[in-house]
Amino acid sequence: VRERELIQTFTRPFGVARAPRGPGDDCAVLPPSRGELCVTTDAVVEGVHFTRRHFTFEDVGHKALAVNLSDLAAMGARPSWFLCALGLPARTPDGEVQALGRGMSRLARASGIALAGGNVTRAREWSVTLTCAGEVPPGRALLRGGAGAGDLLYVSGTLGDARLGLARLGTRRCPEAQARQRRPSPRLALGLLARPFASACIDLSDGLATDLVRLSEASQLGARLEVERLPLSAELSREMRGTAWRWALGGGEDYELLLAISARRAAGFERACRSAGERVTQIGRLTAERGVRCLDGDDRPVRAPAGFGHFSGI
Ligand SMILES: [Mg+2]
16 A cells, blocks of 8 residues: 555656556556667666765656666657656655655656656665666667767767766855756757767766777777867866866766767757757867877876776876
8 A cells, every 4th residue: 555655656746648658557558669769777876876965855856867868868869758666765755755756757748758667665775766768760879889080079068067066065065066966967959969960979977088988999999088178167167277177077977978970070060059059069089099098288198087997098
């Protein structure tokens, strides 16, 4: 009985979904896709990804969905449905479950994704595990491995803010960076816009340094990155001065997109981004020579932040 109440409390803000049908049956009933499905899963766990002191449950609901949607954005997929598995401590107040549902459903509505089903289980601490699906036309998903030597590297938005926000949680400083940490914005519109232009794409969950290595290795290439081109917010530049680039490079949880665009498509891509109001910055290029090199304004190699041992070639 308690479980049914909890499920009702959680699902109420999502409203009634028509297609997919669910939740409430033994399975979600979904129409077959005409294109291809991109499916991803990710968990947000209390004490690992959030603490009650610094996150409201609305934040947690938002972030759990946002990090999954960011993976769909990276594939150029249009969000369609998701499943949500909750782990709840004993005697979890209804208010917490309600707030989680509120935060998640608001982003779900804004992103055009429907809750199709899920599960509730007793657990030692809070955990929110989502499985999200999106659609792309056949063969059109943006992969990490499609880039060619000479392709230009672009990132969306600004980098390092979520890391700054993490460092400032519990203070009144850097409210915008704290918002980036609590409620990241998945770049779904940019992923869709980039589909005809990009040769490869990845979302920045673990820091540009790490994710650039992933993209370039998947494409069997190397990269040169110009540190002075990294897009920085006013807050990060002000707080970190000359060392801001370190968090832009190694910070993690940016949930921006890193895109490879062939030189002949770059002008068209930039024009499309400008007219859509999407901020993108060219930060370097992919090279036939393997390894990622990180250069300052005078083309001198700079040392990557500590903790990124596999950031090779420097
Ligand atoms: Mg990802």
